[in-house]
Amino acid sequence: MSFDFSPQTRIVSGSGRVDDLGPLAAELGVKRALVVSDSGIIAAGHTERGSESLRKSGLEVAVFDGVIENPTTHTVRQGVEFARDFRPDVLIGLGGGSSMDTAKGINFLYSCGGQMSDYWGVGKATGPMLASIGVPTTAGTGSEAQSFALISDEVTHVKMACGDKRAAFRLAVLDPHLTVTQPxxxxxxxxxxxxxxxxxxxxxxxxxxxxxxxxxxxxxxxxxxxxxxxxxxxxxxxxxxxxxxxxxxxxxxxxxxxxxxxxxxxxxxxxxxxxxxxxxxxxxxxxxxxxxxxxxxxxxxxxxxxxxxxxxxxxxxxxxxxxxxxxxxxxxxxxxxxxxxxxxxxxxxxxxxxxxxxxxxxxxxxxxxxxxxxxxxxxxxxx
Ligand SMILES: [Fe+2]
Missing domain, CATH: 1.20.1090.10 (Dehydroquinate synthase-like - alpha domain)
Structure with a gap:
């Protein structure tokens, strides 16, 4: 039997646990949260519920709402510009796989510079990356438990799998109530x-x-x-x-x-x-x-x-x-x-x-x- 197993992500699961996002994030010693979401999740009220918990725990919160289905290099670049203005110390992907992957993509470029294709493959991060948290609102990609971001090239549409252990979420919060509003x-x-x-x-x-x-x-x-x-x-x-x-x-x-x-x-x-x-x-x-x-x-x-x-x-x-x-x-x-x-x-x-x-x-x-x-x-x- 042969394997090497070292989970990077703390997993917290349970009904209503999204309301604990603030205290859980605070345990990471962070102060400025950039929440990465899409418009549907924001309209469903999930992004605000998580943000409210973060604010109650004393964090400054900003929301990047530019996530699209099959996020592209363009989506990630927009998120990075947003992050440069806000200067977060934690990134929170709150939404489906697209939101979580975009948060990871932003983390690569914001923390290590360059462009997305520089990180295509495994272990290409060039330095430490920001702490990050995944809060899935679908039961699908499992991005919350992986160190991979799937980002499509905006021109060729080629899907790039960019993985690095440092890109893995430090925490995943699984609240089944967030998945009920899905069409x-x-x-x-x-x-x-x-x-x-x-x-x-x-x-x-x-x-x-x-x-x-x-x-x-x-x-x-x-x-x-x-x-x-x-x-x-x-x-x-x-x-x-x-x-x-x-x-x-x-x-x-x-x-x-x-x-x-x-x-x-x-x-x-x-x-x-x-x-x-x-x-x-x-x-x-x-x-x-x-x-x-x-x-x-x-x-x-x-x-x-x-x-x-x-x-x-x-x-x-x-x-x-x-x-x-x-x-x-x-x-x-x-x-x-x-x-x-x-x-x-x-x-x-x-x-x-x-x-x-x-x-x-x-x-x-x-x-x-x-x-x-x-x-x-x-x-x-x-x-
Ligand atoms: Fe898949």
Whole structure:
């Protein structure tokens, strides 16, 4: 057994804990908080609730509200200019993955200078970085538990994964009430993404006994609760399980990366503006089937964990196929589309997509080696 585990992030979870943001931040010895949010989260009142707690604990607070979906290098630069005026000593990403990633992106440039592409890859920070806090309002990316910021180049739309242990949040506050106001479509898109993180990280080439523990526990929380939160958005116990499952998947990714479903999804977002969760919903079942040839036993273990330790129902299907069908059923529950042909993409564009997918870093961690021709076939399967 081989792993190196040193969590950087304190995790505080519970209903109403966003009201403790001030005292928790004060424990870090900080005085000036820059809260990074988007307009939807601000309109829902979550940003003000966190800011009020910070002010009550004596912190000066400013809000950068320029976060957009799939934040770009331009978004980050705007945030850095804002930070230069305000001179924060703590950055707080309060929102979905986009807000948290933008906060991390701002931290790289504000603390270390240069431009975002300087930090593309792992361990590129050139000095100490500001303390930072993640407060997720979705159950999706798991950015709160990772040292990676996903920032798209504003010109090429290439998604850059910029990771450094110093960029990881010192604290993550998980309050399930913050996830209740999400539109159904956001619950659907972020939930299927979180499920994919559990499935991909569980079998990746970098998996360890420890990362698999996070992935398995993530799947065990997400799989039964996804349909529940879609059906009953106010079910706080199910919302909490989803939030914890997404965070656990973030911890798994931090230790074991992802795989081909993400490699195939990124070009769909980059070239056709298909949102990440929808792109993942298209690719994931086919990648599970593709990988099952080599990872059948792992998929059986995952299935066993979400069946509460009872054996799978008798039948001819193997665990990988059952899991792929389960993802397809959840995708249908979520109201997400299941075929590439339902989008404005022609079959003739598949070779170009496959060429782009083959260049994605995350493809290198897929448990079964994927060549460009395999990726093209997977797009065909999804068409
Ligand atoms: Fe993802």
């Amino acid at each position: 159904r479509s956001v619950t659907a898109l972020t939930g299927i993404d979180a499920l994919s993180h559990a499935l991909e990280s569980f079998v990746s080439t970098k998996r360890t006994a420890l990362s698999q523990m996070f992935s398995r526990e993530s799947w065990r929380n997400l799989e039964p609760n996804f349909s529940t939160v879609l059906r009953n958005p106010e079910d706080i116990a199910a919302r909490s399980a989803m939030q914890w499952g997404a965070c656990l998947a973030g911890m798994a990714i931090e230790n074991s990366m992802l795989g081909a479903a993400h490699a195939l999804a990124n070009p769909l977002t980059q070239s056709f503006d298909i949102v990440h969760g929808q792109a993942i919903a298209l690719t994931l079942p086919h990648v599970v089937r593709f990988n099952a040839v080599e990872r059948e036993a792992d998929y059986a273990k995952l299935e066993f964990s979400s069946n509460n330790g009872t054996a799978a129902p008798p039948g001819d299907l193997k665990a990988g196929e059952r899991l792929a069908r389960r993802v397809e059923a959840l995708r249908k529950d979520a109201g997400l589309l299941g075929q590439l042909s339902e989008f404005d993409i022609s079959r003739e564009q598949i070779p170009e997509l496959a060429g782009n997918a083959a260049k994605q870093w995350t493809a290198t961690f897929n448990p079964r080696r994927v060549e460009e021709s395999d990726l093209a076939q997977l797009y065909e399967d999804a068409y």
